[in-house]
Amino acid sequence: AQTVTQSQPEMSVQEAETVTLSCTYDTSENNYYLFWYKQPPSRQMILVIRQEAYKQQNATENRFSVNFQKAAKSFSLKISDSQLGDTAMYFCAPQGGSEKLVFGKGMKLTVNP
Amino acid sequence: DTGVSQNPRHKITKRGQNVTFRCDPISEHNRLYWYRQTLGQGPEFLTYFQNEAQLEKSRLLSDRFSAERPKGSFSTLEIQRTEQGDSAMYLCASSYPGLSSYNEQFFGPGTRLTVL
Numbered sequence: 001a002q003t004v005t006q007s008q009p010e011m012s013v014q015e016a017e018t019v020t021l022s023c024t025y026d027t028s029e030n031n032y033y034l035f036w037y038k039q040p041p042s043r044q045m046i047l048v049i050r051q052e053a054y055k056q057q058n059a060t061e062n063r064f065s066v067n068f069q070k071a072a073k074s075f076s077l078k079i080s081d082s083q084l085g086d087t088a089m090y091f092c093a094p095q096g097g098s099e100k101l102v103f104g105k106g107m108k109l110t111v112n113p
Numbered sequence: 114d115t116g117v118s119q120n121p122r123h124k125i126t127k128r129g130q131n132v133t134f135r136c137d138p139i140s141e142h143n144r145l146y147w148y149r150q151t152l153g154q155g156p157e158f159l160t161y162f163q164n165e166a167q168l169e170k171s172r173l174l175s176d177r178f179s180a181e182r183p184k185g186s187f188s189t190l191e192i193q194r195t196e197q198g199d200s201a202m203y204l205c206a207s208s209y210p211g212l213s214s215y216n217e218q219f220f221g222p223g224t225r226l227t228v229l
Contacts, residue, residue, distance in 0.1 A: 004155075033216070044116075045156070045204065045220035091155050098169060099144065101218060103155030 002027045004104035012110045021077040023092030032096040034075045040088040082111045117221035125227045133191045134224045138207030148204040195228045
């Protein structure tokens with residue numbers, strides 16, 4: 001079974017700062033995908049960024065990038081130039097052979113003006 | 114709005130009552146998922162459908178829970194004899210892997226259930 005650990009329950013940063021959210025996971029799969037989802041207050045979950053485990057190159061999506069360390073089973077998310085709209089719960093979620101996403105407990109990020 | 118929709122958005126019920134939630138996926142999506150999210154936790158997988166076939170069920174889905182997707186379009190999740198521990202946000206997601214190598218799931222706004 002897959003497990004996901006997000007060790008930082010909450011973080012607070014100032015607008016324009018860079019922040020890194022950590023995630024470690026455990027899986028017996030060799031081919032899988034990793035996702036970061038964002039859940040703003042009272043709004044629905046949306047995909048932030050994805051990474052294919054077979055790709056060595058780290059994914060980037062505008063201000064969002066990941067540091068994927070497959071051997072260490074680590075998948076951290078870096079948010080550059082933080083904006084007020086980045087305030088949300090962030091969930092790390094691997095997806096292996098099964099269709100289901102396995103979510104961590106999440107990390108509450110607050111971006112202050 | 115062409116996103117995933119869920120109804121009702123909020124449901125308050127008394128313990129022992131039955132409740133039913135509906136999810137309408139994005140129209141061309143053939144896969145539909147149900148998750149449950151309790152306060153302070155990440156979503157937990159309940160079940161998923163490919164078209165009308167229910168392909169996987171979590172052990173979390175006790176005998177009191179049943180999900181259907183009769184025509185491969187919308188889905189319903191029914192909880193019988195609700196218990197206070199069923200209080201949670203019930204999330205629906207849909208996807209269409211198509212030609213892509215990954216399977217992005219698009220989430221609805223959720224149905225918040227409160228069992229008194």
